[in-house]
Amino acid sequence: MSAFSNAMRQLDLAATAMHLDSFTLERLRRPERLVEVDFPVKMDDGSLKFFHGYRVQWNSARGPYKGGLRFHAQTDLDEVKALSFWMTIKCAVANIPFGGGKGGVTVNPKELSKPELENLTRSFTRSIAPVIGQDLDVPAPDVNTTPQIMDWLADEFGKYKGQPEPAVVTGKTIEHGGSEGRGTATGQGAFYVFDAYRAKLGLDPESSTVAVQGFGNAGQEIARLFHHHGYKVIAVSDSQGGLHDENGLDIPEVIRLKKETGHLVRSAEAREISNDELLRLACGILVPSALENVITAEVASEVKAKLVLEVANGPTTPEADMILAKQGTTVAPDVLVNSGGVTVSYLEWQQNKIGEHWSETEVFQRLKPMMDDASSAVIRVAEEFAVTQREAAFIVALKRLDQAIRKTI
């Protein structure tokens, strides 16, 4: 299953529905630049080991390339290309002045010590330094990459440039120029989007339970928000497996224990379930928050939720999309749902550039209307064109990209 071919099928579907200009379509099927690097890392035993990394710069018609860096054992060029393309669509849906890019290193960071992780980040930064910059390409966190890693990147890039340039990367720690609210922005933004669909689908806390697959930064925050707003979160999972309790899990406690031990710790009431079982649970709202391609055609036919809220990038395959649409399951698409992260990245970049630091309240006061505008634009186009929410999000983005791309020729 190729994430990139899935992404291209999504593009083709929307392009056909809206009669997208053929040059724009061809431009968006191709990256502007692919960077692939091999770089050495000094290990704790004194040896030097080579690692392989990528930075894919998909499109810059609307602004500098923008998108995260992923450290994962399965990261490859196909995945980074898909993620980079999705960032292009996402920034256009969110209507922020960025293009799309993405990077990654093929590594399981859990097998590295902290000094090794720092060496890896710094060496990778030196490898991609010639092609990044505050007005060129601005990385950020993604799967397994933290604010601390972004600080190392900013510091190493400053050395390369001979002067500090904090806006070269977003998602930094507050002490190093990060924005308030960036850590929880993806989850918070997803909840704002959920609110728009809640009204449309009548998903209230009394009738709708929630299952969250993936318990990283975004998964924890969205689970916390659902719980906080009175929804029963009946299941959560991480890469090791999940917990299920029909009466609702005590999410603040599950988060506390995950932070303390690094694992999901079972309480007396909860039973253990697999990731696959979680996706097929009877629940109202299914929230994939981990990796690509988890809702396949086979899984889709067993999904019972009314709404799939895609916090992860690319969790649903095109075949699964068709089955879900037939079943009457609404899929709120990744390029809209998780765009709160990159939107607060944009706010961080702005603060860095003008030398300001806004309060969390101020940040969310700016984020909310941006997410509301994006959600209502998508929902409106879905009705107007009688297409799925994903096609609608693509149409919103492609209209904006088409205007920008035509200006580049």
Ligand code: GLU
């Ligand atoms: N990695 C996040 C995403 O997939 C955030 C990207 C960013 O902030 O640039 O949207």
